[in-house]
Amino acid sequence: MSIAIEPQGPIAAPPPPEPDPVPVNYLNNGYSIWSWLFTVDHKRIGILYLVSISVFFLAGGIAAGIVRLNLLQPDGAIVTEDAYNRAFTAHGVMMLFFFLIPAVPAVFGNFFIPMMIGAKDLAFPKLNLASWYVFMLGAILAIWSVLAGGIDTGWTLYPPYSTRASQSHVIPGVVGVFISGFSSIMTGLNIMVTIHKMRAPGMTWGRLPLFVWALYATSLIQLLATPVVAITLLLIVVERMMGIGIFDPTIGGDPILFQHMFWFYSHPAVYIMILPGMGVISEVLTCFSRKNIFGYHAVAWSSVGIAVVGFLLWAHHMFVAGISFYAALLFSLLSMLVAVPSAIKVFNWTATLYRGSITFHAPMLFALGFVVLFIIGGLTGLFLATLGTDIHLHDTYFVVAHFHFVMVGGMVMGYFAGLHYWWPKMTGRMYSDWWSRLAAIIIIVGFFLTFIPQFYIGYHGMPRRYPNYPHEFQIFNVMSTAGASILGIGYLMPVVYLTLSLFYGKKASANPWSATGLEWQCPSPPSVHNFEKTPVVVCGPYEYAIGVDQMGRGLPEPPGVDDNPARRSGITGPAGPMNKETEVVG
Amino acid sequence: MAEPNTATANDDPHGIRQDVDNxxxxxxxxxxxxxxxxxxxxxxxxxxxxxxxxxxxxxxxxxxxxxxxxxxxxxxxGDKVVILTALSSLFWMGILFVLFLADYLTRHMVVG
Missing domain, CATH: 1.10.287 (Helix Hairpins)
Known part of the structure; x- marks a missing residue:
């Protein structure tokens, strides 16, 4: 149904006045190194994570650069075969365990979950700080293993190679990942308890922002799956150090057992990575299309659905590993199921965009990039879930392209969307609108050039993790490396303009995007305890059609298509129903 | 809210003592x-x-x-949510075992 809302003047309360500049915010509340290292403020801990994972993203990116440069020539351009093995393992370990998994939950989850539900902090502030220290301890061990010579097993650490034959630094790397897993559990536990126990008055489950629902589902996976991989990695150490036969068949072990236990975590871990990104996208798409989310409950419950179904399909990674044919059939069928909640999200996002007042600021460009790349990544996943085609495509570059479309095209784009969306709130500064849009476009173009050729060479038989390949694949590898170079430039651009914004950026208003969430009711940057008074929530999280925030107050004028948010000075106009046709949904 | 007026409630208004382990x-x-x-x-x-x-x-x-x-x-x-959480972890462990066994118990079966 579609109705036309006439401009009748504000029906809601007028927009709140710009909060007075707070003399003490979380950033200027102490400048010493100790005020950061011993902080229990969820916002500062979020910033600690942001700095840490940015370093690991850079390190993982350098390893990826070595891999791509080496593949410029069929016989390897720059490193030996052994060094190549260590480079792609370092890339996988760094990116997965120390960037993708903590990226959104530990940075934006820590920073924004309490603000979005109207709380002053997470439920366990000291546990939150402990999680960062545990994460850093694990990360330091993993980095040490890389610097001391690296690991050559691939990030999957399959035995018996990892336990019997590998001459690389498996144990410190494995212990590093094992330790960092506890950090993930702590963060998940903290977020889950906070959502259950600390919601503001009126913040019912049906009024939670979809980012909060996504983080809740993510926390569920973190809590239930991470212990399994932790014990599995510990068993690798036990077998490698003591020679106890657990996975090595020559001493009575079962290597398939490792793969079952590893993927019981590592496939749901894919959803630890992508679900928070999906939550970010729901926030950004609604804000920059000025529309209520289409199908709130469907999107919310699809997050939980993905978390649950994600546990049932791990063995599609093992179709050619020697598992039972009947089990393979079962897992193939179950793998198809996860397409349902994923598709629900995509259809609802698309319906949200339909007839919205879309503006293409940087967060929106990243979010749209997410949707397109995730669709491609998701659809190619169906090829791999299908038993017959997976036999052909298993361990080829098709798989590499598929999971990079989901993880990088999806999750990293979601991360950048969130970073650009919430940066003004986190830092109190606006970044360059033009440069940020350019970076988004460069990243999307670079991404396509990097990974589309990999689908082709993978389908035609180029295996992953091989440093050598037939000459006829060279042109595609050169294209891929060229794309990776563009992608690298695109990723470095935000480092420059976001850093510059800290010093030269215009001060951000409390609500520069005219968004509805509670986090935008705090000053930018937020005060130490977020809210002066506990907010009372009176409506849903995305009431853009009637132009009110979650406290029922009007919204400032949204930024227009040609409006540079960096030039806006706070509230510029009245709130009220927008003079446009709007879709009544749900 | 009315103040609790029993001696026990006044002594332990938040029911903390009953949660302390013996x-x-x-x-x-x-x-x-x-x-x-x-x-x-x-x-x-x-x-x-x-x-x-x-x-x-x-x-x-x-x-x-x-x-x-x-x-x-x-x-x-624990309250109901805590107990439900504990039971859900058992349920998840059940998923792990059942689907593991779907492989191990049928691996010897020959197709066709």
Missing amino acids: PATLILVFVVLIGLALANIGISGAMGPTKLTLPLQLAIASVQAGLVAYYFMHLRQ
């Missing part, structure tokens, strides 16, 4: 756990690798895990 109970549970651990080791030595050994040992280990969860992890005092 040290004697904890020590008793600890002793039982150690006893079960010793029994497990003893069974291993006495019975050897028979068909019954592993199920029996797993049963003892399950009782131990239950005691730890109920007393030391405070499920005894």
Whole structure:
């Protein structure tokens, strides 16, 4: 149904006045190194994570650069075969365990979950700080293993190679990942308890922002799956150090057992990575299309659905590993199921965009990039879930392209969307609108050039993790490396303009995007305890059609298509129903 | 809200004391756990690798895990959400075992 809302003047309360500049915010509340290292403020801990994972993203990116440069020539351009093995393992370990998994939950989850539900902090502030220290301890061990010579097993650490034959630094790397897993559990536990126990008055489950629902589902996976991989990695150490036969068949072990236990975590871990990104996208798409989310409950419950179904399909990674044919059939069928909640999200996002007042600021460009790349990544996943085609495509570059479309095209784009969306709130500064849009476009173009050729060479038989390949694949590898170079430039651009914004950026208003969430009711940057008074929530999280925030107050004028948010000075106009046709949904 | 007027409620208005563990109970549970651990080791030595050994040992280990969860992890005092969370972890473990077994129990079957 579609109705036309006439401009009748504000029906809601007028927009709140710009909060007075707070003399003490979380950033200027102490400048010493100790005020950061011993902080229990969820916002500062979020910033600690942001700095840490940015370093690991850079390190993982350098390893990826070595891999791509080496593949410029069929016989390897720059490193030996052994060094190549260590480079792609370092890339996988760094990116997965120390960037993708903590990226959104530990940075934006820590920073924004309490603000979005109207709380002053997470439920366990000291546990939150402990999680960062545990994460850093694990990360330091993993980095040490890389610097001391690296690991050559691939990030999957399959035995018996990892336990019997590998001459690389498996144990410190494995212990590093094992330790960092506890950090993930702590963060998940903290977020889950906070959502259950600390919601503001009126913040019912049906009024939670979809980012909060996504983080809740993510926390569920973190809590239930991470212990399994932790014990599995510990068993690798036990077998490698003591020679106890657990996975090595020559001493009575079962290597398939490792793969079952590893993927019981590592496939749901894919959803630890992508679900928070999906939550970010729901926030950004609604804000920059000025529309209520289409199908709130469907999107919310699809997050939980993905978390649950994600546990049932791990063995599609093992179709050619020697598992039972009947089990393979079962897992193939179950793998198809996860397409349902994923598709629900995509259809609802698309319906949200339909007839919205879309503006293409940087967060929106990243979010749209997410949707397109995730669709491609998701659809190619169906090829791999299908038993017959997976036999052909298993361990080829098709798989590499598929999971990079989901993880990088999806999750990293979601991360950048969130970073650009919430940066003004986190830092109190606006970044360059033009440069940020350019970076988004460069990243999307670079991404396509990097990974589309990999689908082709993978389908035609180029295996992953091989440093050598037939000459006829060279042109595609050169294209891929060229794309990776563009992608690298695109990723470095935000480092420059976001850093510059800290010093030269215009001060951000409390609500520069005219968004509805509670986090935008705090000053930018937020005060130490977020809210002066506990907010009372009176409506849903995305009431853009009637132009009110979650406290029922009007919204400032949204930024227009040609409006540079960096030039806006706070509230510029009245709130009220927008003079446009709007879709009544749900 | 009316003030509680019983002597017990005034003495412990937030019901904290009833959540505090009794040290004697904890020590008793600890002793039982150690006893079960010793029994497990003893069974291993006495019975050897028979068909019954592993199920029996797993049963003892399950009782131990239950005691730890109920007393030391405070499920005894947990509300419904906490108990539901604990049960959900068992459910998840069930998923792990059932789908594992879907592979292991059918691996020997020949197709066609």
